[in-house]
Each structure stands twice: as structure tokens, then as C-alpha cells.
Amino acid sequence: MNISKDECYYLGYVSKTQGFKGGVISFLDVDNPAQYKKLGRVLIDMNGILTPFFLESINLKDKGFAHMKLEGVNSRDEAVNIAGNELYLPLTDLPKLPDDEYYLHDLVGMTVEDATAGDLGKVDRVLDYARNPLIQVVKGGDEILIPILKPFLVKVDKAAKRIHVDLPEGLIEVNQS
Numbered sequence: 001m002n003i004s005k006d007e008c009y010y011l012g013y014v015s016k017t018q019g020f021k022g023g024v025i026s027f028l029d030v031d032n033p034a035q036y037k038k039l040g041r042v043l044i045d046m047n048g049i050l051t052p053f054f055l056e057s058i059n060l061k062d063k064g065f066a067h068m069k070l071e072g073v074n075s076r077d078e079a080v081n082i083a084g085n086e087l088y089l090p091l092t093d094l095p096k097l098p099d100d101e102y103y104l105h106d107l108v109g110m111t112v113e114d115a116t117a118g119d120l121g122k123v124d125r126v127l128d129y130a131r132n133p134l135i136q137v138v139k140g141g142d143e144i145l146i147p148i149l150k151p152f153l154v155k156v157d158k159a160a161k162r163i164h165v166d167l168p169e170g171l172i173e174v175n176q177s
Helices: 074-082 171-177
Strands: 009-019 024-026 041-046 048-061 065-070 086-090 110-112 118-127 134-139 142-147 153-156 162-165
Touching: 009 041, 009 074, 086 153, 118 142
Parallel strands: 110 162
Antiparallel strands: 009 024, 009 086, 024 065, 041 048, 041 086, 048 065, 110 118, 118 134, 134 142, 153 162
8 A cells, every 4th residue: 555645744855875884864854853853764755656664763963964774774775776865754643733733734725715805715735935935825727825924824723624814905916827
């Protein structure tokens, strides 16, 4: 049974090999890498197929980097095939959040309602840019990009699958394709 990326979240990527015994250096693209210091397994995108690997060890380094030793990868040549590939974990591994908090992937599929303009459509994707994450809303062939910022996002109602926004005048029109 294969697990799809839709059932997973992006953890980071394998940056390079480390040493001659199959070690790799990975970058954990997460808010708090320390939460992963006891990580036991990862899914690595190997040519479009998420392949499970168990970890013999993981040692966190500075700035989100981690030295990993994967079971069954015992030489530099084997590790070279893994370098450059993305790391994932199943969504079921994410801790449950309080009602007033959400993961960015939770927003996909929610209906966006503006205080002035009303129903803007459904969130098609979240564009997770480092300093400016955006939600992409598509309605009737038009695209609206909304910054995920406190002044704009009034409330995210996970139960009702609705995002209440209060957008400044002109933002909707300037972003429509």
C-alpha cells in the first residue's frame, strides 16, 4: 500500500551525504526541529514514491539541520541516491491543535468569506512563502491571493470549514487574474 503526499506533510529534505557509512545531513523545514529529536522513521520521495525509512539515529544540529543514519543505508554510494530528496511524515503524526490554532494544510478546501465582499470562494492551495504565506482562492476562474496575516484573517472556524477575512479595499481586485 502506497501513501500519497496528500496524506502527508512536508518535513524537509536530505541535503547531502555524511561520511562513508551511509549517513546523511537533512534540513528539517519546521518551526521547532527539537520536536523531532526522537524521530523513528521518515518517508522519502524516491522518484515520486514515498518510501519509508527507519532511523538508526538522529542528531539535531544548528539551524534546522540534522545528521541521520537510516537503516539499510550503509555506504556513501547508497546515501548518494537519497541526497536531494524530500522528507515527509503522515498527517496523523501531527499533534492535535487547540480550536483556535491550525496547520496551513488545514486551510485547503475551506470557504473564504470577506466582511465586505462576502463569499470569495474556496482555498485551492496554501503558498507557504517564508515571510509571506498566502492562501490561493479560486472562484469562477479568478484567483485571489490573500496574505495569511492577523489583520486580514479574522477567524478560522475549523468545524464550519470557513475562514472569515476583512480585506483592505482593492486587495481582491488587484489580485484577480
